[in-house]
Amino acid sequence: MSDTVEFLVRAVLIGAGATIVMDVWAVVLKRGFGVPAPDFALVGRWIGHMPSGRFVHDSIRRAPPVRSEAAIGWGAHYLIGVLFAALLLAIMGLDWARHPTLAPALIVGVATVAAPFLVMQPGMGAGIASSKTPNPTAARLRSLATHAVFGIGLYVSAVVVAWAMA
Structure with missing residues (x-):
């Protein structure tokens, strides 16, 4: 297999796997502690308004729904996970993917919290780093924990994929 194909396969598998881990975490928080899970339909609504030139909303909840917003949101959620895995592989290289270590993955995972803090939350009406939410500190900590x-x-x-591809 060429390095390019290996890179793409590993990015998809590692990114989808990491996103599944994050989604399981959300289920545990919801069932065990009553923490509301993210509503990816709202992410889909936000993205669905972009082709008409609307990138920022006062409140995405009050924006008109778009067709297939849940599918758009969930698809974007997994695509972004794959892209973040590709970023990790681009930084660390295939050798890291063949012999993964925790620190680079954790650093990239935590660093990815910049995307919702600086792009998604402001665009959806929550302000930079959830500054317009009822409890910004709790929202920030929840985002940081989720990205960790x-x-x-x-x-x-990456460990599972390295084992499977060995």
């Missing part, structure tokens, strides 16, 4: 779990998921998924 994503980083752990990057590592765990």
